[in-house]
Amino acid sequence: MFNKGRNILCKTKLNSNLYVKMMSYFKCEIFSEKLILKLKSGNIGPMKKSSTKLSDTEQVTAHIKNLEPSLQKVIEAIRKSILSSDKEIGERIKWNNPSFYYTGEMKEFDPKEFKRELIIMNLFKNRIMLVFPSGAKVNDKSGLLEGDYKDGRRITVFKDIEDFRAKEKQLKKVIKDWLKLIEK
The missing domain is CATH 3.90.1150.200 (Aspartate Aminotransferase, domain 1)
Structure with a gap:
């Protein structure tokens, strides 16, 4: 388990390429294996909101x-x-x-x-x-x-x-x- 500030990353794999990111406030997000490296390094910020909203x-x-x-x-x-x-x-x-x-x-x-x-x-x-x-x-x-x-x-x-x-x-x-x- 990695602790980066308030975010705690579990090493638990959901399947071959999905991991779970557990937040201290019990929010779970599923990420691809490509993003897991960014999560481990702490070099990932909040997702940017899409500039185009669907009609x-x-x-x-x-x-x-x-x-x-x-x-x-x-x-x-x-x-x-x-x-x-x-x-x-x-x-x-x-x-x-x-x-x-x-x-x-x-x-x-x-x-x-x-x-x-x-x-x-x-x-x-x-x-x-x-x-x-x-x-x-x-x-x-x-x-x-x-x-x-x-x-x-x-x-x-x-x-x-x-x-x-x-x-x-x-x-x-x-x-x-x-x-x-x-x-x-």
Whole structure:
């Protein structure tokens, strides 16, 4: 074990080329064998922050690529359908999941009301849940939106690509109806 100031480097190998750097405040980082020499010598400082931040769309794409492959196809189909519903729908990672929101001009509102938020995806192993934070405002006669939550949200669940394709027209209608209710 090497002690360089507050950093303690363990010689423990995770596999053939990865080591663990233990910090005195219990933070672990995994480094390649090339960096281990710098760590041992103490000639490594904090990592520089990237000067280029990924765009919201790039962040969503990267997030989806890290998910289970069986869900990626369904998520991409849902994503494409939502974004093609209207040019003023944007995407980003919010609450650690892909979310979709209205990008156009709106009247002022309390941010706690989430009036800009259209859909937040909640991802599970065997299903994808879409949460509509203000879904109660939409008069959904198709039965796509489920639940009767006090905060006004509604949900819909897709089990697989076939389930999504069967409900895609209703989803687009709900999105169009929601967009009509926006106070501009």
